[in-house]
Amino acid sequence: MSQSRLSALTWREVRRAGERGIALLPIGSQEQHAGHLPMGTDTLLVEAVVDRALDVLGREDSAPELVRLPVLPFGHSPHHLFAAAVSLSAATLGAVLEEVLDSLAASGHRRVVVVNGHGGNDEVMRLAVKRFALRSPVTVAACSYWTLTAGEEEAGRPEVTPGHAGWFETSLMLAAHPELVRTPVPARASVEPPPLFDNPPYAGLTVERHGEWERVDGSTDDASDADAARGARLLDDRARGLARAIRAFDTATR
């Protein structure tokens, strides 16, 4: 069992790790998170989950060998460009992911897990891992950190998970980076109608309306009762969920 950061390895160590290990690529964003959370929220949270998961695995016997790549700090956030986002287009983010993945394959890696911290990256990440597995003899997994749960103690509020800059993300940030949360978090007036992207008029239908993010002022739900303790439990649950998912991936693809 071993863990390492790719940026700290020499190239021959990277090659050796690639032979039997699993590469972990976290991806985030820099985008508005209302008035109380920082631009880097998604990046900070995905790193928090990944590093906690590595800690969990590091305490276990016979965990798979893991090489963590540096987080990609920029994501696909065109819907937040009205509010200071630093955004890559879908084509560019897709190219970055494909080229990073191809580089890993070129250095001998055969197993990769991409862990995402930003909803807007989801489709691009899925397309990238599909294309990667078609052109290279690899097995690649992808997830958004909030979808994984250890499931032992449910502390969350599924109806607002993950949302954007609401109760869930704020609770996690209060646990992981309390110094970066502007408190007290003001109550958010209810927006009527709620945003169509978050509340489609029919189950199974995705709806996008021009100007919707501006209309709802950049968040999906009230964060004023976010809770550091529950955030810590939620974060821990996701970290243990990711750790288990990595083990399960290792077992299925060894």
Place this chain on the structure above:
Amino acid sequence: MSQSRLSALTWREVRRAGERGIALLPIGSQEQHAGHLPMGTDTLLVEAVVDRALDVLGREDSAPELVRLPVLPFGHSPHHLFAAAVSLSAATLGAVLEEVLDSLAASGHRRVVVVNGHGGNDEVMRLAVKRFALRSPVTVAACSYWTLTAGEEEAGRPEVTPGHAGWFETSLMLAAHPELVRTPVPARASVEPPPLFDNPPYAGLTVERHGEWERVDGSTDDASDADAARGARLLDDRARGLARAIRAFDTATR
């Protein structure tokens, strides 16, 4: 209330319909569906659902004005190129969708619904509608037909819906195009382990493994007990689901 096909309208009629109507764009694929279903299955089924939904709406009062575009018969099927698929790349399919949507906006349409018949198109469709709504003053919906249900009588088997070339699609084809199903449908030997793309090792994880579609011989589940009567009910349920979703979209965006 009125319904029409864009290909049958003159250009001034298209413009008039665009002012207050909803444009419907069905998209499909041409790809392998095991040994008993035809290449056009996804295209045929999405058209079956769309046309039945139009029939439902056509019998109702005050249904929204609808303009149905010709189905796009080719989709994103790189994972089936080993088996005679006619496939567009993600970039090309994305460009086709964006240019069709932009054309509709240029002719004055402000509301569009994309209805998809092929799982592999999903991410590309989602990215396309998101980008469209960001750059144009429109509201656009997207769905894959199997995710919509009227919910009144559940005749299906959720654990294999939609799958690929399995019980669900075969039942629907027996209802919609029985002459195109090669019967009797042979039983499919169980494949061990089941494909990772269909059975991820941990909930919330997407896994893609090189060569998996070839390994599992191109289908996800046994179709030998597919059933025309249940297929008819499932098809009808999806058609009524789509009809209701269109109404709900109309109400929410009028």
Place this chain on the structure above:
Amino acid sequence: MSQSRLSALTWREVRRAGERGIALLPIGSQEQHAGHLPMGTDTLLVEAVVDRALDVLGREDSAPELVRLPVLPFGHSPHHLFAAAVSLSAATLGAVLEEVLDSLAASGHRRVVVVNGHGGNDEVMRLAVKRFALRSPVTVAACSYWTLTAGEEEAGRPEVTPGHAGWFETSLMLAAHPELVRTPVPARASVEPPPLFDNPPYAGLTVERHGEWERVDGSTDDASDADAARGARLLDDRARGLARAIRAFDTATR
């Protein structure tokens, strides 16, 4: 001898047909055709010619094995975007054609015929088939349906063939889809000067002027005396021309 539609075949049947057959790909457009013809005119006419040609060949002995693909209903019509066209850019149409052709080559097809229904697709189609034959071991033919003639009985008016939304296309539509022609077709006032794209100032010179299609109101010649009977003969002539061309192609490339 056999004929089939690719969308109705299983993938193994497609592969078998590819070994010795010829794939037929019709391509059309959705674009303005003045006030009396529908948006789908080019698509409807190319399908009418292709299907009639298949009927001709189907009645003959020892005709080549043919696999007809679904028509591509969208073409390159940027010059008609001012009037509700649904248009693909040249780059995107080119990519669609190349990827469809590459898919056919991947499934073992060695002979393809592309039949075009829209003048604006011409250059893109020619580039696509040239590139295809350079990179793949195939023989590929391309034509626009109006350029082929059986030549036995000339019923047409070469000086307005094909034109756009004029006498030729209207006559054919009166024969193929009379229910879609808005009649009586109003007489078209002569436009002075006639459009430069249709009447270059010197033989051999192609001239494009900004805004010319708007200036001439979207058609090239008067269609008020279009004639269903002559349209039927012209359509039949093209269908027999295409049938002969396919036979000649088969003979030359067997």
Place this chain on the structure above:
Amino acid sequence: MSQSRLSALTWREVRRAGERGIALLPIGSQEQHAGHLPMGTDTLLVEAVVDRALDVLGREDSAPELVRLPVLPFGHSPHHLFAAAVSLSAATLGAVLEEVLDSLAASGHRRVVVVNGHGGNDEVMRLAVKRFALRSPVTVAACSYWTLTAGEEEAGRPEVTPGHAGWFETSLMLAAHPELVRTPVPARASVEPPPLFDNPPYAGLTVERHGEWERVDGSTDDASDADAARGARLLDDRARGLARAIRAFDTATR
């Protein structure tokens, strides 16, 4: 009346000329022309025709003001890459033409004539001028030099005009650049069957077969009886044809 070369003008002179003049852009290729003609044949011939046409116009009263751009010496010759061609892809040649044309529009030019010396450039040139006229308030003409004729004395052999590296091009080169023709030109054995790209099996059908240029050894017809005197008359005829076409374009677009 005035004529100038863009490369010899200062930028303010280019702007002034753009206000009422016509810009002339010759485009050529560097590609195999059998064993007796040089790689630059198409470039040399298009420049010969353009410069002779300018001489003709220079001797006339009230000819339009003309600004000749430097010839683009590289064209689209992928079919000759097997034989030392220096070739741009269609996408790149198209981009070059579009950006040169856009630059001219940006400097105030409203009328441009593109004169082509290489058959393989044809579709790319046509697409480029169409797109240019759609996005800019310009009028633009395009031609391949051999299609223009003054028509007064026909010295040619239409059945082999222009062909490739055959009687027509060799005769012109003997007139324009005799020192670059390797003589005696050897007789070319008849190739059976003749190349499909030059002899389609049915009128109106374009056919491209993999490997055809190699099979026919790079030329379309016998050049051993090429004739400098007839070449000079043909060249003069094309030059006067181009001069008249430019005048006609000027008149139609003034």
Place this chain on the structure above:
Amino acid sequence: MSQSRLSALTWREVRRAGERGIALLPIGSQEQHAGHLPMGTDTLLVEAVVDRALDVLGREDSAPELVRLPVLPFGHSPHHLFAAAVSLSAATLGAVLEEVLDSLAASGHRRVVVVNGHGGNDEVMRLAVKRFALRSPVTVAACSYWTLTAGEEEAGRPEVTPGHAGWFETSLMLAAHPELVRTPVPARASVEPPPLFDNPPYAGLTVERHGEWERVDGSTDDASDADAARGARLLDDRARGLARAIRAFDTATR
């Protein structure tokens, strides 16, 4: 005077900072650095220089307001793909830079400084900042950290600065991250001839030879006598150089 990290700011704070501040974007790479330095060397060193420069400015009066972006940890390293690099293509890196810069302009930033840690990024960075300043009303600076010097005490060896994985970079890493340097650094046998990219045969000529990086085993000069103390002075000199450059940029563009 103030300094901040973009990832820690709320979006309104980013906007306010953009009005009069300067955004700092560090870019690095993940690539082989021989057997003794880690993959992240360039990224670690550019961050070390940037953060020390911020410390210098932070201690001064009336320093400009600065917003530091997260480092881009991946660069353009195709020449190191043979040795486990994680590399973006020039097109993709260029797109990332352009989109990050455009995002900054969209959020109101008018002054940006890009600080580079990897020689292979140089041309891409220069093209990106040039294009940015052409299309946006901004002033943008770019530099590679080793080219800036405070010039007060020269501790370096210009003939091997920066080189690759040699004396200069190793000395800096011994100062900044000694725990990541594998010591003792083995002596490097002289390579004959030295690499053409580092030792062109004529002054002013750039020469690239296929396979040269492999031939010289991934480094340009001997690092066995690298020196932590001199590395600390060199690092400090670059940090103060960057601090002064930022002040000079601020003064020139205020």
Place this chain on the structure above:
Amino acid sequence: MSQSRLSALTWREVRRAGERGIALLPIGSQEQHAGHLPMGTDTLLVEAVVDRALDVLGREDSAPELVRLPVLPFGHSPHHLFAAAVSLSAATLGAVLEEVLDSLAASGHRRVVVVNGHGGNDEVMRLAVKRFALRSPVTVAACSYWTLTAGEEEAGRPEVTPGHAGWFETSLMLAAHPELVRTPVPARASVEPPPLFDNPPYAGLTVERHGEWERVDGSTDDASDADAARGARLLDDRARGLARAIRAFDTATR
């Protein structure tokens, strides 16, 4: 020893020359050069240097075999589009260079020298030759003509070399193409502050400011005392520098 122009060779001669010779590709621009120099200045000067260098080598024993390609007359000049430049984008110029270089590799060339006449082409040229040497088994050199010097007699003014449309270029043009220089060259008023792109506020920093070229009226320094005799010496020095660089390249790569 032999020298030739690619455009004058037959394709088999090109192939033979490629086996052991060196291909020379000059690239230029068409862009504003103030009020006294022509648009083609960069192209004319690079051709003057290349042809003089060929003359020098042609008089020497055992010079390498050289094949000179036609000059590319268009370059990357987006910063001069405000003043009638004919400019290719960086992407397009890069594609042209890569495709020309790939064509040379396909015809068997293993050694290429690119000689540049326009500063704006520099980064694009460097990227192109790097990529070329990575993907093909070639050695390729690149230079801008003004950076090479024989160094025997220094006649220049380094502080304004090359500048743009200033003393250096004007002196060279007075030597190479005096008929194209508008004389007397007017004195240029000093511009305060001088352009940031030419006078960065700190050594080692590149700075680009929006609108700077317009502000300084298109030139970098006063050309009124440009001098034909010194221009002739400078031109000769560069030509002999290029000749020596080619010999050194030949020796190093034989």
